[in-house]
Amino acid sequence: MHTKTGYGQCYNAQVAVTASQVIVAAIAAQEPTDVWLLDPVTRRALDCYQQATGHTPTTPVVLADAGYYSADNAALSHITPIIPAGKRRDNTAEKLAARAADGQHAEDVLNRYEKNELTAIQAADLLGTTVYGVISRAYRRRKRLRVGSSNEQLMEMNQRIATDTGRALYKKRSGMVEPVFAQLKHNRGITRFVRRGHHAAQTELTLFALTANLLKVFHTQPATC
Numbered sequence: 001m002h003t004k005t006g007y008g009q010c011y012n013a014q015v016a017v018t019a020s021q022v023i024v025a026a027i028a029a030q031e032p033t034d035v036w037l038l039d040p041v042t043r044r045a046l047d048c049y050q051q052a053t054g055h056t057p058t059t060p061v062v063l064a065d066a067g068y069y070s071a072d073n074a075a076l077s078h079i080t081p082i083i084p085a086g087k088r089r090d091n092t093a094e095k096l097a098a099r100a101a102d103g104q105h106a107e108d109v110l111n112r113y114e115k116n117e118l119t120a121i122q123a124a125d126l127l128g129t130t131v132y133g134v135i136s137r138a139y140r141r142r143k144r145l146r147v148g149s150s151n152e153q154l155m156e157m158n159q160r161i162a163t164d165t166g167r168a169l170y171k172k173r174s175g176m177v178e179p180v181f182a183q184l185k186h187n188r189g190i191t192r193f194v195r196r197g198h199h200a201a202q203t204e205l206t207l208f209a210l211t212a213n214l215l216k217v218f219h220t221q222p223a224t225c
Contacts, residue, residue, distance in 0.1 A: 011201050018176075188212075
């Protein structure tokens, strides 16, 4: 997998869990960025749920941290995502309004730059950045990864989280998924894959998830004499 320090023999392990910390999907991905993996891991979870129960849930609520936010993920139709676009202290009404205005200004400048109406130097002056910054932001804009690339979706997501229901739901996220990783990595000592190759890593991760679920079932059963 390509990382910020070069290529490494590693994978990005993703899991989807229920409110009771049961793992319903586990993916060992070669994509280092979490934002691209919300769609495939949630679809895998829905497929597994359907195979196990015979029923397909209607747009279930999915809680994810800010690293998964993008305009594409906010618009996913098979789930109801609750993903904060940045840290909570950055999402006040005043800062959201300022970010929306700045985002629209940047959109206009980058749009003119891509139409060759502005040079990179002129765009850099208008945005208060460097030429490299202009090129980089234009690239991220085309990839639709920049937070606030869709101001309408950004505001809609923050309004969803700002409700009493949204806040109550998102407070449960860390208590659902983080203990699962703690159990795997710290309590069971699973910190690396034994075999090489994507298929082998995926098989191992699936085994880890299966045994985690079996252990949870075992420990929740009432003691018998």
